[in-house]
Amino acid sequence: MCTLEKRGNIFILTLTGEGEHRLNPTLLESILSSLRRIRQEATGSSALITTAHGKFFSNGYDLAWARSSRERMILMDSLLRSVVNDLLTLPMPTIAAVTGHASAAGFTLALAHDYLLMRSDRGFLYMSELDISLVLPVWFHVILEAKVAMPAARRHIVMTAAKLKAEDALRLGVIDSAHSSADETVEAALDLAASLIKRGWDGHVYAQNRKVFLRRVIQAVEDTSQTSTSRL
Numbered sequence: 001m002c003t004l005e006k007r008g009n010i011f012i013l014t015l016t017g018e019g020e021h022r023l024n025p026t027l028l029e030s031i032l033s034s035l036r037r038i039r040q041e042a043t044g045s046s047a048l049i050t051t052a053h054g055k056f057f058s059n060g061y062d063l064a065w066a067r068s069s070r071e072r073m074i075l076m077d078s079l080l081r082s083v084v085n086d087l088l089t090l091p092m093p094t095i096a097a098v099t100g101h102a103s104a105a106g107f108t109l110a111l112a113h114d115y116l117l118m119r120s121d122r123g124f125l126y127m128s129e130l131d132i133s134l135v136l137p138v139w140f141h142v143i144l145e146a147k148v149a150m151p152a153a154r155r156h157i158v159m160t161a162a163k164l165k166a167e168d169a170l171r172l173g174v175i176d177s178a179h180s181s182a183d184e185t186v187e188a189a190l191d192l193a194a195s196l197i198k199r200g201w202d203g204h205v206y207a208q209n210r211k212v213f214l215r216r217v218i219q220a221v222e223d224t225s226q227t228s229t230s231r232l
């Protein structure tokens with residue numbers, strides 16, 4: 001599940017518990033509910049930080065739940081698309097404070113934020129599809145293309161299923177900053193959020209500019225005709 005805390009104009013969405021924070025309908029609906037609350041409660045210039053408890057930020061889709069049926073895979077994909085679309089249209093800056101492993105759909109969830117801060121002592125960013133004989137959904141890659149500039153870096157991430165530590169992710173331009181611990185990562189995210197809020201932007205104008213800046217990503221997220229042909 002997840003919790004939502006408000007500190008001044010900073011919203012902190014935390015994936016709770018010591019588990020892998022696998023993205024299944026229960027967790028995805030909980031995130032969607034929190035994002036709806038943020039839209040209702042935000043007043044003035046605000047920011048969102050998404051983080052997690054334990055050694056995982058999110059270990060990706062809950063394949064154990066979904067493998068039994070195509071319908072379940074499609075539902076999981078559809079709900080994650082909704083979460084990502086809500087993040088991409090949220091009227092405030094968004095920051096992922098990656099305090100643990102982020103795999104495949106969990107990595108994509110982190111990439112759906114405007115900023116990505118990561119702990120350097122533990123945790124990988126890991127597009128694991130090749131290792132688990134699944135095919136990367138096109139929309140996952142469209143997000144990766146928008147966030148990671150170098151083709152060689154994207155090839156390393158997708159075509160070698162690299163387990164990126166924070167120092168690798170920083171060198172490859174995947175993350176904005178690396179920090180010595182989970183607590184340091186959240187502290188840095190709070191500092192970044194405060195500095196962005198201080199600019200006093202109109203959140204709806206911010207969201208409209210992000211829609212221009214990431215228009216191809218939003219198109220891909222909304223285009224459900226591009227579902228992957230992964231093996232279940």
Ligand SMILES: CCCCCCCCCCCCC/C=C/C(=O)SCCNC(=O)CCNC(=O)[C@H](O)C(C)(C)COP(=O)(O)OP(=O)(O)OC[C@H]1O[C@@H](n2cnc3c(N)ncnc32)[C@H](O)[C@@H]1OP(=O)(O)O
Pocket residue numbers: 055059060061062063070073074077101102103104105106120121122123124126128129132134135136137163165166227228229230231232
């Ligand atoms: C036909 C259907 C059509 C339908 C249409 C819609 C379909 C849509 C679906 C399509 C699906 C495709 C997309 C898929 C999306 C998904 O999300 S699928 C699920 C993806 N998830 C996974 O694959 C899980 C991957 N995770 C793992 O393999 C592991 O959990 C892990 C991330 C590698 C972590 O493993 P674990 O052993 O738990 O790790 P640790 O014990 O924490 O660490 C291992 C060792 O590494 C050391 N370490 C960790 N971090 C660091 C660091 N930053 N620096 C240095 N060292 C580090 C750690 O200390 C450990 O070392 P030892 O202690 O020495 O072992």
